[in-house]
Amino acid sequence: MKTMKKAFMSALAIMMAASLAACGDSSSDTPSGSDNSGSNTVKIGLHFELTGEVADYGNAELKGAKLAIKQANEAGGNYEEVIYDNKSDTTEAVTLAAQLANDGVAGVVGPATSGSSAATYQIKNDAKVTVISPSATQIGVTLDPSGNVYNYVFRICFEDSYQGAAMAQYAVDTLAKGKVIIYADNSSDYAKGLTEAFTEQFKKLGGTIVATDYYSKGDTDFNSVLTKFKDMDYDVLYIPGYYNEAGLIIKQAREMGIDCEIIGSDGFDSESLIDLAGASNLNKVYYTTAYTTVGASDALQAFIDAYKAEYNEEPSMFSALAYDSTNLLIQAIEKAGSTDSDAVRSAVENIEFDGVTGSFSFDETHTPIKSVLVVTLVDGVQGDAVAVSPDVD
Amino acid sequence: MKNWMKKENLLWLGLIVLSYAVLNILISAGIINNVYKTVLMTIGINIILAISLNLIIGITGQFSLGHAGFMIIGAYSCGVMLKSFVSGVPGVFLGIIAGMVISAFVALVVAIPTLRLRGDYLAIATLGFGEIIRIVILNMKITNGAAGLILPKAVSWHMIFWAVVICTIVVVNFGRSAHGRACISVREDEIAAEAMGINTTQYKILAFVLGAMIASVAGALYAGAFYVIKPDMFTYSKSIDILVLVVFGGMGSITGSFISSTLVSLLNTVLQQFSSVRMIVYGLALVVIMVFRPSGLLGRKELTFSGLLKVLKKGKGAAQ
Missing domain, CATH: 3.40.50.2300 (Response regulator)
Incomplete structure (x- = not known):
């Protein structure tokens, strides 16, 4: 009976500790949230695989995306990144999609892989959050289960x-x-x-x-x-x-x-x-x-130089795609003149984008028309x- | 004695209704938002997985490492049903039934040869079978191979809540039935059980099949709730994750599985913003638990109302 009591007490203690930690978490969230609604900061969600199996892709994309936001801020913008790591796990990606929808971001870049991306699209589409996927190349991934294109989902890579x-x-x-x-x-x-x-x-x-x-x-x-x-x-x-x-x-x-x-x-x-x-x-x-440094355009060369200066390493295709995705989202927000979800969405849909991985616009499945x-x-x-x-x- | 049991059962029923009501109120008050709702669903699915494996490992004492194999059967039964035949909630129910039938059959095929093995050998054999199931699904046309299935959401947290309740009642009652006691005797000492005239292989198979069927329910609910299922989500590392939940909570303790599934999911959510140290903290927590409580949080004990009442009574007696 004594051990039972001890077990119960320790379990209770752990649960209390966990709930306290959870409280601490939510209370630390609130002030930062109210700060942002006060000023005109535009929040951009960066949702990548930063740990786990495909962390290489996720981290490369995060670097590219952060560089784009940094440059936009230096050019007079007021953007803030909200970074989440889904552990290369689709279940986690679903939770984070709900989290990002809650955070009131103007748009989301990521995740890197098709599976995790597909897991998040329905939630973000329902919450009317525009998503730009840098590298979800799977066939038909921008279509919902009944075959209609997700209104708020775009990708900037070509299909497999x-x-x-x-x-x-x-x-x-x-x-x-x-x-x-x-x-x-x-x-x-x-x-x-x-x-x-x-x-x-x-x-x-x-x-x-x-x-x-x-x-x-x-x-x-x-x-x-x-x-x-x-x-x-x-x-x-x-x-x-x-x-x-x-x-x-x-x-x-x-x-x-x-x-x-x-x-x-x-x-x-x-x-x-x-x-x-x-x-x-x-x-x-x-x-x-989709990306090569051979015969780089001026824009690409400028990106490569900036990337090297920032991180002291060569950018990969993934960093370039995420850089383009983030820039595309920022351009669309600027063109829309607001962070209203429908305005941003239609600005993205009609964009003629000129990026480091090529110039393109979106077709009816929200996939870019660009050459390989x-x-x-x-x-x-x-x-x-x-x-x-x-x-x- | 009968009265005691009745009172206890009523208290459990009260707890179920109360927690359902509290969750409903919290959700409608907006305290549990969509994020916590997904966490809640993850917890529910993890609980079903943990208690189903607990039935095999904790109650019957058979070490299985192929549990993800049965989860994937449930997930794909429900997924294919939703995708190709019946959509919405009826599709989920049909998917759950189909998954249970298929996984019962597969578990039987797996169990008959392998459950004659013991300990490590059984673990390796079940691990192999889990992978075989996954590879078969990976190469089938209807499952869309490695790309997996993208599914509409068809499962709400209500369904998961009641599934947890039903699965728990099934497992707990099985554990307390004559069959369950036979299984426990197999766990305690197989030779002694055999000497007492218990057909050990039959009981091992019974527990294994039942556990597999419940795991497939968890898989089916997962498919309906989390949009995407892919074969590479159900590798042996998923089996290990489930095993960790069982060991963490205490092998043989159903309430332990509840606590561990809840704690692990909450820990994961709380540590979300510290992504780089998350796995370290998680690993550390496991090490600490195993060092200080080698038999898991609760060992083989259960948190029960009868236990609570006894404690209260004892306390009262001491006070008088």
Whole structure:
């Protein structure tokens, strides 16, 4: 009985401590909230994966977004960032979406991944909070479950399928290839989307898919499959997937004597690709991306310089996309002249945006119409970048 | 004795109605806003998961690491139902039923060979099965593979509240029934139980299947309440999260599972603004609990009204 009593008391003590902490939390929130309603500070929600599995993307995007807000404030704006971390967890993202709607933000940038983004859209749309997603590339993610576009949701990256179609276009038009083997990652929706779109477009342009094979995330030995490929009649190898496996596939393929062109997607876009594949194996390798520093425009160069000055590191595609998203939101708020949700929303919808990742406007699914860049690797270094717009219906 | 039981039951009923009323009042008064409502739903779902695993680990003493596998079955049954067949609340109910049927079947298939194993071997085998279920769903067409399903919201906190109540009553009553006592005897000493004529494998399977079915209810409610389900949300680390709730609260203590699920969710919410130290504090809390209370917050004890009444009576007696 005594232990029972002790247990009960300790549980009670812990609960009281927790509720006290909760009180402390809410009371510290209130004064800052009233401060802001007093002045004309515009709050912008930054909702990213700052810890957990995909923290790399989230942190890169947070840096880009913070830089945009800092620059806007230096230019005379009065913006305040409200930062939340969803631990790369969709349940947490749902809670934070409700939190952001409560905080009275003028708009939200993020999250970085499609899954977490999709989890937040319904809540933010219901609460009439405009969302700009920097990198939610999944097919149809801006549409609600019944297929209508979310009014308040926009993204500034192209869909996975668009990138796949662009690569097919490039392979046929520029590389003049007609016979492809696809070796895809079967554990990500990203690679599956790319494979489908590439296949469709490649066939449409008169090419032949010689074979399609799959690997799984985490695989390290691809020799048996590559040996099978070696004797087939093909002239280009498409590897939709991420750099971890793609790097090893390229290395093993080149060592085996497969010296045809290898094409891929923005999953290749990482310094680690060189480490994994070896610089000398990275010739005749092409991939699609939304962002490259090769042949940078003045705006992009200015962004890169500012980013380096701020954080002392090179910006990635994710930082650039988040920088553009935040700037787009700020521009829309300025154009709307208020933080009224409908005014901001329609300003975003009708914007003609000129950013560091290209100029674009939104189509009817709130996805940007912009061209895909195809980067050529020469000894592992980005040699050339060409803009490609696939002819998709 | 009968009267005592009756009084206790009435008190529990009173507590249920009271907490439902208090929550309703707090929500309509705006003290519990949408944010806390989602936290409330997370707590409810975690409670269902924790008590269902507690049935397997705490009451029957079988170490299972594949619980997320049954949660994913429930989640996808409900998700596919909502997406492709019946929408809204009826869809959720049908999804829950479908999930329970499928997970009962799968649990049976898993349990018959694996529950002959003990301890670590069982843990590894169930872990493997959990992953198999996930990989199957990952590669199915109707589940939309790795991209998962984006779903309309169809579950309110009321539904989750009553689901928690029903699941708890089922688990508690099972634990106190003849079958439940047979399960407890398996936990205490399998050989002795067998010697007493208890068909240990049968009781282990019974508890495992029941636990799996309840976990699938939690999964179905999750699918209806949280918009997105993806296979990679239900990896073995989700099973570990559930296990942590059970161990934290005390293996075999249902009220312990309630307290731990609530505390862990609240801790997570309170620490939200300190994102970088959140996992450290969480880990530290677990270490502290395990060092000072190795058997969890409540051990195998329950917080009961009969216990409370006894304490009060004793206190009164001492005062006189």
